[in-house]
Amino acid sequence: MTNQLAEPMPKRELYWVMGALMLGMLLAALDSTIVATALPTIVGDLHGANHLSWVVVAYLLSTTVSTPLWGKLGDLHGRKVYFQAAIVIFLVGSMLCGLANSMPMLILFRALQGLGGGGLMVGAQAVIADLVPPRDRGRYAGFFGATFGAATVLGPLLGGVIVEYWSWRWIFFVNLPFGIVALVVCAAVLPSAGARVQHVIDYAGIVTLTISASALILFTSLGGTSFAWSSAKSIGLLVIGLAAAVVFVIIERRSPEPILAPQLFANRVFSSASAIGFVVGFAMFGAMTFLPLYLQLVRGVSPTMSGIRLLPMMVGLFTASIVTGQLVSKGWRYRPFPILGTAVMTVGLGLLGALDVKTSEIAMDAYILVLGVGLGLVMQVLVTAVQNAVNPSDLGAATAGANFFRSIGGSFGTAVFGALYVNDLPHQLAAGLASHPISGKLLSPSLWNAATLRKLPPAELSIILHAIAGSIQSVYRWALPFGALAVVLSLTLPEVKLRTSLHPIADEIPMSNAEALE
Numbered sequence: 001m002t003n004q005l006a007e008p009m010p011k012r013e014l015y016w017v018m019g020a021l022m023l024g025m026l027l028a029a030l031d032s033t034i035v036a037t038a039l040p041t042i043v044g045d046l047h048g049a050n051h052l053s054w055v056v057v058a059y060l061l062s063t064t065v066s067t068p069l070w071g072k073l074g075d076l077h078g079r080k081v082y083f084q085a086a087i088v089i090f091l092v093g094s095m096l097c098g099l100a101n102s103m104p105m106l107i108l109f110r111a112l113q114g115l116g117g118g119g120l121m122v123g124a125q126a127v128i129a130d131l132v133p134p135r136d137r138g139r140y141a142g143f144f145g146a147t148f149g150a151a152t153v154l155g156p157l158l159g160g161v162i163v164e165y166w167s168w169r170w171i172f173f174v175n176l177p178f179g180i181v182a183l184v185v186c187a188a189v190l191p192s193a194g195a196r197v198q199h200v201i202d203y204a205g206i207v208t209l210t211i212s213a214s215a216l217i218l219f220t221s222l223g224g225t226s227f228a229w230s231s232a233k234s235i236g237l238l239v240i241g242l243a244a245a246v247v248f249v250i251i252e253r254r255s256p257e258p259i260l261a262p263q264l265f266a267n268r269v270f271s272s273a274s275a276i277g278f279v280v281g282f283a284m285f286g287a288m289t290f291l292p293l294y295l296q297l298v299r300g301v302s303p304t305m306s307g308i309r310l311l312p313m314m315v316g317l318f319t320a321s322i323v324t325g326q327l328v329s330k331g332w333r334y335r336p337f338p339i340l341g342t343a344v345m346t347v348g349l350g351l352l353g354a355l356d357v358k359t360s361e362i363a364m365d366a367y368i369l370v371l372g373v374g375l376g377l378v379m380q381v382l383v384t385a386v387q388n389a390v391n392p393s394d395l396g397a398a399t400a401g402a403n404f405f406r407s408i409g410g411s412f413g414t415a416v417f418g419a420l421y422v423n424d425l426p427h428q429l430a431a432g433l434a435s436h437p438i439s440g441k442l443l444s445p446s447l448w449n450a451a452t453l454r455k456l457p458p459a460e461l462s463i464i465l466h467a468i469a470g471s472i473q474s475v476y477r478w479a480l481p482f483g484a485l486a487v488v489l490s491l492t493l494p495e496v497k498l499r500t501s502l503h504p505i506a507d508e509i510p511m512s513n514a515e516a517l518e
């Protein structure tokens with residue numbers, strides 16, 4: 001069976017579908033970052049500070065491990081029903097999160113919300129791939145990339161505003177009206193799937209992939225914070241994750257309908273784009289974690305203002321993503337954009353490595369803008385390239401796979417750079433304390449926030465701010481080699497002519513690696 005339409009959808013109807021899909025993706029992407037500025041308030045209300053990180057990890061974990069499942073189910077039975085199901089699950093999870101009265105309940109409901117969020121992320125990109133030929137898909141894919149990037153930047157800003165003027169519960173309740181609109185529009189205008197046939201669901205693959213991804217994400221998220229990297233718990237999670245990954249590969253090779261088909265990795269475009277996405281996610285999410293920290297602690301701005309100060313990144317990402325999509329749709333080759341984008345991203349990381357206590361606001365805005373432009377040039381083009389290079393029957397699985405590797409890369413990057421920051425900060429402090437010892441109680445980073453730091457005497461404040469800024473500089477400098485690796489990997493991405501129809505058989509050039517335009 002195929003989910004594709006015989007003819008492209010009329011533009012008027014397609015605009016309605018695009019609006020609903022973008023709204024669904026916006027909600028899912030926002031909820032991965034919007035809770036960041038609300039966590040202190042949530043902990044104060046529900047208590048359980050020792051479980052604070054799980055509010056974020058539960059959503060990230062559930063979203064990441066569910067994306068291949070959603071993609072494969074859409075391939076087998078049609079996108080519409082599963083995209084609608086993802087919206088419903090996301091809305092139910094959002095409502096329950098807003099009603100939660102304890103941290104364990106909130107963590108459980110965040111996992112449920114993340115399950116729906118995974119379906120929204122992969123479903124939106126797969127649905128548009130069913131409706132629009134690859135040659136014309138760039139202009140629409142650009143809007144998806146811009147939506148994802150805008151959500152990443154706007155999340156902390158909206159979270160800060162909602163917490164400051166309403167209640168943290170409205171962070172979740174605000175999803176309900178927008179999700180209902182997306183559900184109604186999808187029900188009205190999204191085409192139904194064709195005839196259904198019997199399929200075999202790869203339950204063993206689903207279970208082993210979930211175990212592997214869960215263990216590895218928990219290893220990178222909790223290792224070095226909740227317990228030491230060398231502890232039995234860290235090593236155990238790593239061993240379980242790697243062992244489950246090996247078992248998953250074995251199962252997928254034998255499964256009649258694998259959740260992540262091994263033949264996808266034989267496709268040069270998919271394997272290259274997945275590797276690029278992993279490294280870009282590693283550098284992007286890892287680096288972006290420290291911009292709000294720098295703004296709030298070193299520059300002394302509020303959580304809301306720190307979100308506003310990230311707007312140059314959104315402008316750069318949004319503009320570059322839209323322009324790239326338009327150019328690809330007009331016949332430009334897509335391969336140069338990831339190469340240029342990863343290079344610009346690396347330059348942006350290097351510029352951010354120069355941030356210090358005295359960096360001017362204009363310079364900081366320019367550095368953030370450069371990073372946003374680089375990310376906008378590369379992110380969504382990879383999805384378009386993958387969707388163009390695979391068989392339509394693998395479209396959802398390939399789209400989910402590309403998102404899966406980017407998410408896994410982001411989890412690794414956040415954890416690794418976080419560990420680098422935590423390990424470097426004491427050395428930075430020790431260097432400052434050599435000339436001016438300060439009170440021992442001020443040496444605990446857990447006690448630092450923008451308000452308390454500004455109450456310190458100027459000499460003590462200067463030592464701490466320089467230590468924080470120096471550690472953040474180290475993080476961005478460590479990110480530079482990963483940016484360079486992304487540039488090298490982008491050179492391996494083949495150029496395959498974008499199809500001008502929804503079916504490969506109707507195109508002049510077949511979909512095969514042999515037809516790559518080098």
